[in-house]
Amino acid sequence: MSDQYGFYSVIDYSVDSARTQQEYVRAFEELSREWVSHWPGFLSVRFLASEDGRRVFNLVHWESEEAFRAFERDSDTDGRVAAIRRAVDGVGGHLELRMTESPRYRVAAVVEPRGARD
Numbered sequence: 406m407s408d409q410y411g412f413y414s415v416i417d418y419s420v421d422s423a424r425t426q427q428e429y430v431r432a433f434e435e436l437s438r439e440w441v442s443h444w445p446g447f448l449s450v451r452f453l454a455s456e457d458g459r460r461v462f463n464l465v466h467w468e469s470e471e472a473f474r475a476f477e478r479d480s481d482t483d484g485r486v487a488a489i490r491r492a493v494d495g496v497g498g499h500l501e502l503r504m505t506e507s508p509r510y511r512v513a514a515v516v517e518p519r520g521a522r523d
Contacts, residue, residue, distance in 0.1 A: 410512035411448060412470040416463040417503040423458030425498030430454060430461060432492040440485045441465065446472020460503075470511065 420426045430452045437450045446468045453462040467473040493500055 410515055412467045412473050413510045413512070414463075414465040414467070414473060415508045415510055416465070417508070418461045418463075419459055419501045419503050420461060421459075421499040425496060425500065426454050426458050426461055428496045428498070429500060432496055433461075433463060436485075436488055436492055437463075437465075440480070440488060441476070444472075444476045444480065446475065470509075473509070 418429065420429055434450075434452065441447055441450065448466040448468055450466070451464045453464065455461070467476070
């Protein structure tokens with residue numbers, strides 16, 4: 406499978422309220438700016454907040470698996486993990502990480518808009 410559409414890290418949290426959800430998004434948006442956004446190959450992070458206020462998905466988009474692996478290998482992991490712990494501790498309410506395995510994904514298929522005549 407190619408990296409044509411990039412590589413993703415997907416992080417899934419459950420939260421106890423819409424307020425906690427908003428606090429989580431604000432905290433992790435700032436963490437992403439500080440710890441990830443400047444790395445070569447980083448494309449974006451999107452936060453998907455469920456309408457019921459109970460889940461948040463972080464979709465971290467990299468241009469390639471190699472770029473993501475370089476980030477994992479070369480970044481200050483201990484500092485980033487400590488910052489994540491501080492952010493989680495600073496969020497009111499309850500957060501629960503819902504991932505059970507490695508949150509790394511390649512795009513398997515993409516359906517894009519068709520032209521009017523396709």
